[in-house]
Amino acid sequence: MDLHSHLFRYFIALVLCLSVSLSVAAISLGSSLRASNPNQTWDSANGIFSLRFLPADSSGSSFIAGIVFTGGVPTIWSAGGGATVDASGALHFQSDGNLRLVDGSGAVVWESNTTGRGVSSAVLEDSGNLILRNSSSQAVWSSFDHPTDTIVPSQNFTVGMVLRSGQYSFNLLNIGNITLTWNGDGPNGDVVYWNHGLNTSINGSLNSPSLRLGSIGMLAVYDTRIPAGSFVAYSNDYADNGGGATFRFLRLKDDGNLEIHSVVRGSGSESVGWKAVPDKCQIFGFCGELSICSYNDTSPICSCPSANFEPVDHHDWKKGCKAKLDIRNCSSGITMLEMKNTKLLTYPKNLEVYSMQISGCQSNCRQSSACDASTAPSDGNGFCYYIPSGFIRGYQSAALPSSSFLKVCGEVLENQLESSDVSRPGGTNLKAWVLAVVVLVTLFAMIVCEAGLWWWCCRNSPKFGGMSSQYTLLEYASGAPVQFSFKELHRVTNGFKEKLGAGGFGAVYKGVLTNKTVVAVKQLEGIEQGEKQFRMEVATISSTHHLNLVRLVGFCSEGRHRLLVYELMKNGSLDSLLFKGEEGQSGKFLSWEDRFKIAAGTAKGITYLHEECRDCIIHCDIKPENILLDENLNAKVSDFGLAKLINMKDHRYRTLTSIRGTRGYLAPEWLANLPLTSKSDVFSYGMVLLEIVSGRRNFDVSAETNHKRFSLWAYEEFEKGNLIEIVDKRLVDQDIDMEQVSRVVQVGFWCIQEQPSQRPTMGKVVQMMEGVIDIERPPAPKVTSMVSATGTSTYISSNLSNFSAVETPATPASFSLSLAAADLTPGGSICEKTSSSLLHSRYDTPTSL
Ligand SMILES: *[C@@H]1O[C@H](CO)[C@@H](O)[C@H](O)[C@H]1NC(C)=O
Ligand SMILES: *[C@@H]1O[C@H](CO)[C@@H](O)[C@H](O)[C@H]1NC(C)=O
Ligand SMILES: *[C@@H]1O[C@H](CO)[C@@H](O)[C@H](O)[C@H]1NC(C)=O
Ligand SMILES: *[C@@H]1O[C@H](CO)[C@@H](O)[C@H](O)[C@H]1NC(C)=O
Ligand SMILES: *[C@@H]1O[C@H](CO)[C@@H](O)[C@H](O)[C@H]1NC(C)=O
Numbered sequence: 001m002d003l004h005s006h007l008f009r010y011f012i013a014l015v016l017c018l019s020v021s022l023s024v025a026a027i028s029l030g031s032s033l034r035a036s037n038p039n040q041t042w043d044s045a046n047g048i049f050s051l052r053f054l055p056a057d058s059s060g061s062s063f064i065a066g067i068v069f070t071g072g073v074p075t076i077w078s079a080g081g082g083a084t085v086d087a088s089g090a091l092h093f094q095s096d097g098n099l100r101l102v103d104g105s106g107a108v109v110w111e112s113n114t115t116g117r118g119v120s121s122a123v124l125e126d127s128g129n130l131i132l133r134n135s136s137s138q139a140v141w142s143s144f145d146h147p148t149d150t151i152v153p154s155q156n157f158t159v160g161m162v163l164r165s166g167q168y169s170f171n172l173l174n175i176g177n178i179t180l181t182w183n184g185d186g187p188n189g190d191v192v193y194w195n196h197g198l199n200t201s202i203n204g205s206l207n208s209p210s211l212r213l214g215s216i217g218m219l220a221v222y223d224t225r226i227p228a229g230s231f232v233a234y235s236n237d238y239a240d241n242g243g244g245a246t247f248r249f250l251r252l253k254d255d256g257n258l259e260i261h262s263v264v265r266g267s268g269s270e271s272v273g274w275k276a277v278p279d280k281c282q283i284f285g286f287c288g289e290l291s292i293c294s295y296n297d298t299s300p301i302c303s304c305p306s307a308n309f310e311p312v313d314h315h316d317w318k319k320g321c322k323a324k325l326d327i328r329n330c331s332s333g334i335t336m337l338e339m340k341n342t343k344l345l346t347y348p349k350n351l352e353v354y355s356m357q358i359s360g361c362q363s364n365c366r367q368s369s370a371c372d373a374s375t376a377p378s379d380g381n382g383f384c385y386y387i388p389s390g391f392i393r394g395y396q397s398a399a400l401p402s403s404s405f406l407k408v409c410g411e412v413l414e415n416q417l418e419s420s421d422v423s424r425p426g427g428t429n430l431k432a433w434v435l436a437v438v439v440l441v442t443l444f445a446m447i448v449c450e451a452g453l454w455w456w457c458c459r460n461s462p463k464f465g466g467m468s469s470q471y472t473l474l475e476y477a478s479g480a481p482v483q484f485s486f487k488e489l490h491r492v493t494n495g496f497k498e499k500l501g502a503g504g505f506g507a508v509y510k511g512v513l514t515n516k517t518v519v520a521v522k523q524l525e526g527i528e529q530g531e532k533q534f535r536m537e538v539a540t541i542s543s544t545h546h547l548n549l550v551r552l553v554g555f556c557s558e559g560r561h562r563l564l565v566y567e568l569m570k571n572g573s574l575d576s577l578l579f580k581g582e583e584g585q586s587g588k589f590l591s592w593e594d595r596f597k598i599a600a601g602t603a604k605g606i607t608y609l610h611e612e613c614r615d616c617i618i619h620c621d622i623k624p625e626n627i628l629l630d631e632n633l634n635a636k637v638s639d640f641g642l643a644k645l646i647n648m649k650d651h652r653y654r655t656l657t658s659i660r661g662t663r664g665y666l667a668p669e670w671l672a673n674l675p676l677t678s679k680s681d682v683f684s685y686g687m688v689l690l691e692i693v694s695g696r697r698n699f700d701v702s703a704e705t706n707h708k709r710f711s712l713w714a715y716e717e718f719e720k721g722n723l724i725e726i727v728d729k730r731l732v733d734q735d736i737d738m739e740q741v742s743r744v745v746q747v748g749f750w751c752i753q754e755q756p757s758q759r760p761t762m763g764k765v766v767q768m769m770e771g772v773i774d775i776e777r778p779p780a781p782k783v784t785s786m787v788s789a790t791g792t793s794t795y796i797s798s799n800l801s802n803f804s805a806v807e808t809p810a811t812p813a814s815f816s817l818s819l820a821a822a823d824l825t826p827g828g829s830i831c832e833k834t835s836s837s838l839l840h841s842r843y844d845t846p847t848s849l
């Protein structure tokens, strides 16, 4: 019987194989496609891809020949990288085996150069790969080996291949790094503005790295030395396959960003699941020469540094600006234009670094003929960078502490309009005059109107009396955080009246912005950093965007006040919905589906912090209180990046946080004063997982748990096969997916292993939760006496040098093991780093000061 069924399977497979290979529509030598007939196509056997001519623009006079995904719009490859031909152009698969794109005039626009290599047929495979093959069916040439600007699942992007779009290119390096490069013209060459490395546990040379996009939306670098892959990114809709209808691709856009897109077959909608560079101003060359990139309320814009400059092309601000008076030929004397909160970008080769004060950075540059501009990052290192001449671009953001200086000829002339829209049309002086009058009249009318309105609606409400017009104009900008004054926040929160809670870093109050956005205002305590460092951290936090992370709306840094403004989540924090009988417990109740969604969402959020964002962040305080739920019960991790703000060298504070944060979530290495790594977050997450399943705190000890620590008791029940005992009693009469429960529980046990090196990474946790990879049976999570030690003596003293004095019976051997485990995420143990080294890691690319 067994043999029969095997034979039967073999037969079926054979039939399938045959039918597939038969249905592959080979393209024979001598065939052609013509631009004049868009209905003519070469299709893949499954009909998902087709090679055809497409209009290149709306005029209908130029065409590209490309491979398209028929379920949507995207072109995944094009002959000659988007080269266009006129309406009488054609793509010939010549009888000598060469594939050639010709213009109506007969000019060769692109060719595969496969003449004389034995090509006998071509085929568009089901994966979207166009292959020219010889008579023994070997590929001689393939479109996957010659990508244009897109990579699709099952395509291997290897060293030496390039994606190009406009002035930008994308490469994979021998060492496994992937880079985005701006290809400058001129002798200075190229500028790498994004360089993403492998995870730091992999060093040395790789054999033949390749980058692949998984069909479920995960981007990773693989090699024979890293068969499991080093993850680069997960798309926001990771593993959401829309019933198999979702098609994903990685594309280098012509604006210089690398993005993962998803198209749902037939829906016509395309969404972006991931962007390599979230902040467009960080993309090199976004604005042209001598122009400054900044954000208006919603979008990045380019503007001239001051009225001493004018745009090269009023219709295209990206072309940059030019000085009205040349500094090389200046009779009225050189002055320095000071630009606050601005850093300058240039070719790395252009730079000269000096160590000097900000004032010196300004005056010395002015006196030096070899300096056209200078910039002081003000990161506490006291550096000043000179830019000798040419190629100067700026980035301005309220969160940047840098000051920059630019030589101008004559007096500094302030900009009339603070910033100029990319698309703002130019005009003559007369037009400007008319504009000014119109603006003034409109402003006057608005003031009268507003005064009237105010009088009309607020005359009975004296507390609105102090509303400043500056504040009413404030809006939340998606790109950059808004800076609030303390007075404004005082008003927004109605005098810090409605307290939402008190987290580990300070009290949180409810507030309502003028645009009706409801926000949570967090008043930070124990911040030891200066203003500039604080702004740096705010910049890092606000540049970290993910569906499962709470969004930072703005901040306030004034005197001793340090406040952060976040979007407010309707459903509060996880603890209020999860634990029964606790103070503040609401009546709502989470079903198993909700719980699983929350657990998975949280894992994705943390994965993003650890592995995908530009400045990797260790959270250091994962617990239900820091997992917030929006109106659809989507989990959003909050308070990330804050641990860095507090001086962790200060043991007093460390102890304080340990007591404030609930100790049940702290990894053993935290209490032993060992370096914290991303694996410490994994530990805390594991505890949260068990709590999500059981609906009770992990440190609860009760009769129900045999008077044992919950996690130990849970493992015993799991061993005995009594999974249902662990599950929240309130869920028992529900229809729950026990297989999913089992997966979650096992992941939880893996996460709370004592040895950091035994815990999985968050990326792997996501995969295990989703069932993408199998889960081995977890060993018992030993909970050492360190964790259960009740005295403070275990963690008050002891830095690394005297850790042997730690009063616990745990073996030193186990410590040195966890120390040696080289699983520090990029950035290392951030929780303990001083802020200045953090700043360095953020701005260490030579091109961005
Ligand atoms: C292409 O097909 C459409 C609809 O099937 C038809 O209306 C059109 O005339 C065709 N064009 C050519 C050039 O054959
Ligand atoms: C084919 O050969 C020509 C001439 O050597 C060269 O310019 C062109 O770039 C080659 N095309 C490809 C696709 O390699
Ligand atoms: C087809 O190409 C492969 C690999 O390039 C080569 O080994 C083989 O000899 C070729 N076959 C013929 C018939 O040319
Ligand atoms: C990509 O590489 C993998 C492993 O090296 C290989 O199995 C696969 O066939 C390759 N795919 C293509 C389209 O070359
Ligand atoms: C590789 O990437 C890492 C991290 O992004 C970076 O520190 C390193 O300098 C890069 N290496 C090279 C050779 O570009």
Ligand SMILES: *[C@@H]1O[C@H](CO)[C@@H](O)[C@H](O)[C@H]1NC(C)=O
Binding pocket: 203, 204, 822
């Ligand atoms: C790679 O790591 C090993 C052990 O972790 C270390 O001995 C070696 O020096 C490292 N090599 C490089 C190039 O960093």
Ligand SMILES: *[C@@H]1O[C@H](CO)[C@@H](O)[C@H](O)[C@H]1NC(C)=O
Binding pocket: 199, 200, 201, 202, 226, 228, 229, 230, 231, 611, 761, 763, 764
């Ligand atoms: C780093 O690479 C190692 C393989 O050397 C792998 O086990 C680990 O999961 C990777 N870590 C991340 C964060 O991808």
Ligand SMILES: *[C@@H]1O[C@H](CO)[C@@H](O)[C@H](O)[C@H]1NC(C)=O
Binding pocket: 296, 297, 298, 299, 300, 301, 421, 422, 423
């Ligand atoms: C910001 O700039 C974008 C693009 O130029 C423009 O569409 C938008 O209206 C601007 N917003 C404001 C508030 O000026």
Ligand SMILES: *[C@@H]1O[C@H](CO)[C@@H](O)[C@H](O)[C@H]1NC(C)=O
Binding pocket: 326, 328, 329
């Ligand atoms: C300086 O200005 C004069 C007249 O304005 C002009 O002829 C000369 O070419 C300029 N020199 C440089 C180096 O631009």
